[in-house]
Amino acid sequence: MKFTTKQITVRYSETDQMQFVHHSNYLKYFEIARLQWLSVLDISYADMEKEGILMPVVSAFTNFKKPLFFGDHFQINVILRKIPTATIEFDYIIVNQKDEVICEGNTVLAFLSPKTKRPMRCPKTLLEKFI
Amino acid sequence: MKFTTKQITVRYSETDQMQFVHHSNYLKYFEIARLQWLSVLDISYADMEKEGILMPVVSAFTNFKKPLFFGDHFQINVILRKIPTATIEFDYIIVNQKDEVICEGNTVLAFLSPKTKRPMRCPKTLLEKFI
Amino acid sequence: MKFTTKQITVRYSETDQMQFVHHSNYLKYFEIARLQWLSVLDISYADMEKEGILMPVVSAFTNFKKPLFFGDHFQINVILRKIPTATIEFDYIIVNQKDEVICEGNTVLAFLSPKTKRPMRCPKTLLEKFI
């Protein structure tokens, strides 16, 4: 399954003195992308958290190809490669307004149970959207 | 009452493409300063939060005199001008390694009650430390 | 003169453990608002910087009325109260999706000359747009 975010504009505060976006911001961009996807699938992560389900990131990988500059626009392609189990794994490709691949990434997130705060399987309501 | 923080070093990620610290970081610096002070007064803000007491910022003012650059070191002087009531107000002066005044600021914080999430008076344990 | 931004969505990474947006982010929101305005007026701040003109913030004030939560949407009203001179001053009002006033703020920015990095008067190209 695939999803593409709306266009996002680089914020001035996301740059550093190297004159382009600080690499830590890409993890925030990936987060925006997967939450936007959930939202489009009609899953409110805010509501999931209110029920006590947390989805912490357990690993993250990013491969930076080209910089993003202040004022650039970009979109993020998100890919779900396999059916979620106790974790959910997304691939990301960020593409700028010139159709250049800016970076590729991957994150693995776990599901934590509301009561025990221990790992649990992917909630059914979420699983149903992805299969 | 007055307090001076330990020396803090500017982080690379705090700069922006203007080649110095992004102005939003000063609010984070002020926060470090007042929490360091509470900690020195043997008040754990983490414990206060666990008891449900929150201290949101209700207003903030910052006057920027000179930039802070990557690698600069600075200290923050914090001043409590009056006895806390339903709010607590701090003044801040940031001074760099050359003893230059970098910025001056002020924040007012409220106390929110654990149960009602409504404003409450400054908790006694905290008040005692400040009088 | 007045300007209203497009709708902006609160990002997860902008919250802190108090469960709402960390107050330092409002300065980033104000920045987005004034740069969006410049952009709509057909002024590229990126180009201004390439010509060497910098617009550092010299003071900032924020008055927080209500919190913004993850997933909230908001717009920022920006007001220019007087004709820019060696500084330019904006007022801001952030309003959420329920039409609640979230915060009010004000920033003063200076113009720094490309060569001397000393204060200069508002560049003519920019001034023309505002009068």
Next chain:
Amino acid sequence: MKFTTKQITVRYSETDQMQFVHHSNYLKYFEIARLQWLSVLDISYADMEKEGILMPVVSAFTNFKKPLFFGDHFQINVILRKIPTATIEFDYIIVNQKDEVICEGNTVLAFLSPKTKRPMRCPKTLLEKFI
């Protein structure tokens, strides 16, 4: 070669509403660690940048084991696994005040030439420190 940072304290603003440090901050922590190491080796990254040498991150990996909470203290172990060439690669292990491994990571950075902004070999002054 190995290096261990001074103790770093988690800042309030680094948490998110999941009640622990937002994962994007770990990339900032890694950056602090490698720059602290350079500084201890008597290499000023600020000076390197003034000479025009940039060291952008080309890839980053992070494996999150346990959360860091507000007020936690931690240290970062940095390991250089091989002699720098056109890139320099660091491993990181973050350990909290209870000696728990919080996260492990890896970053690869490139060297960009002052003139061409193209990849170059590791500057001699830096290489000498690492062999």
